[in-house]
Amino acid sequence: MIKIVTIIGARPQIIKAAALSRAISTKFQNSITEIIVHTGQHYDENMSNVFFTELNIPHPNYNLNVGSGSHGKQTAKMIEGIEEILIKEKPNAIVLYGDTNSTLAGGIAASKIHVPIVHIEAGLRSFNKAMPEEVNRILCDHISTLLFSPTITGYNNLLKEGFKENNNAPYNANNPKIYHCGDVMYDNSLHFSSLANTNTSIISKLNLIPNQFILATIHRNNNTDEPLRLNALFESLHYISEKNNLKVVLPLHPRTANLLDKNLNVDLLKKIKSNNNFIITEPASFLEMIALEKNCKLVMTDSGGVQKEAFYFEKPCIILRPETEWIELVECGTAIIADADKEKIISAYNTLTSKNNLEYPKLYGNGKAAEFICDEMCKNLH
Numbered sequence: 001m002i003k004i005v006t007i008i009g010a011r012p013q014i015i016k017a018a019a020l021s022r023a024i025s026t027k028f029q030n031s032i033t034e035i036i037v038h039t040g041q042h043y044d045e046n047m048s049n050v051f052f053t054e055l056n057i058p059h060p061n062y063n064l065n066v067g068s069g070s071h072g073k074q075t076a077k078m079i080e081g082i083e084e085i086l087i088k089e090k091p092n093a094i095v096l097y098g099d100t101n102s103t104l105a106g107g108i109a110a111s112k113i114h115v116p117i118v119h120i121e122a123g124l125r126s127f128n129k130a131m132p133e134e135v136n137r138i139l140c141d142h143i144s145t146l147l148f149s150p151t152i153t154g155y156n157n158l159l160k161e162g163f164k165e166n167n168n169a170p171y172n173a174n175n176p177k178i179y180h181c182g183d184v185m186y187d188n189s190l191h192f193s194s195l196a197n198t199n200t201s202i203i204s205k206l207n208l209i210p211n212q213f214i215l216a217t218i219h220r221n222n223n224t225d226e227p228l229r230l231n232a233l234f235e236s237l238h239y240i241s242e243k244n245n246l247k248v249v250l251p252l253h254p255r256t257a258n259l260l261d262k263n264l265n266v267d268l269l270k271k272i273k274s275n276n277n278f279i280i281t282e283p284a285s286f287l288e289m290i291a292l293e294k295n296c297k298l299v300m301t302d303s304g305g306v307q308k309e310a311f312y313f314e315k316p317c318i319i320l321r322p323e324t325e326w327i328e329l330v331e332c333g334t335a336i337i338a339d340a341d342k343e344k345i346i347s348a349y350n351t352l353t354s355k356n357n358l359e360y361p362k363l364y365g366n367g368k369a370a371e372f373i374c375d376e377m378c379k380n381l382h
């Protein structure tokens, strides 16, 4: 029996963790004990609690309640709390997801006291170190023992950074093991897709007609905190909505909601408020998000997770960032990088909606990435 401490904190990690917890409770209950630590990075009901209930994730054994703060302060509080828990629990490994401040904090705390790190979503790179997430993921990868990359691009990035393909067990931070194993989010999308049809009413609640609305999300700090970019994004959404008489549904992250009055031009804000087709809602639950993704005409987003979910549900996507870690989406032609540039966004919209031969090959595994990860952890952590 091995014991792992799983760190979650931000919304996407809570969702990713569901895949592993599900694999543990169905197939590995006799070989893996999981202790869940919630850092409290996200704390609103609709940014955190709703996911535990809806996705049937075991409630956290610990909550550090760190809340919001500057990156340094937030990360420091987490490191302190996680270190204490690791010393007390003495796990065989810590499991970290993705690239948030909670991921980095777990990585620093564990590596200093020599707890092996399992990094899920390893190897992804935007090659833009101005993004806090890029720094978090690079640092975390380079102190990990088992690195699970969801894509071949991610796996190749690790090789380019000096990771070796042929290290032999026993593995440790100086002799790590890298894998290409598929995406736990694909596991989740497959698993929860049918539940989204029956257990949510968001499509009827918002009076939406399938394939006749755009789903948009905006939350990256360089989009929300820079007025020029935020205005360009909202102007583009408003323009496309008016021009095509299309609804735009925007479930809004609290970061963005808090900054609309401050950073949006007054006239634009007025226009948006009087556009009945522009629907700004609270952050959606995961099942609601899946329902919106399955039924929309097209997705516009600066979220990494939502870009991929668009692909899983075979919807074209406009990426509202200057680059993406999920480059295979762009290579397939189903997603276009348009940054926060109105002209590029409109042109991407026209290109994607005029194509009727988009193809969505299976790029993210077979829906069993979590089981593979559990199996490898059992073999390699003692």
Ligand code: UD1
Pocket (backbone or CB within 6 Å): 010, 011, 012, 041, 042, 043, 044, 045, 047, 048, 068, 069, 099, 100, 101, 102, 132, 133, 219, 220, 221, 253, 254, 255, 258
């Ligand atoms: C974090 C992650 C980002 C991930 C995103 C998903 C980092 C560096 N970034 O960004 O990679 O894509 O989560 O959502 O870790 N807030 C609330 N209630 C909450 C949570 C946040 O009001 O429950 C507001 C606060 O004003 C806070 C702001 O959102 O200051 C930003 O939250 P934070 O967790 O720092 O970063 P995210 O933008 O959510």
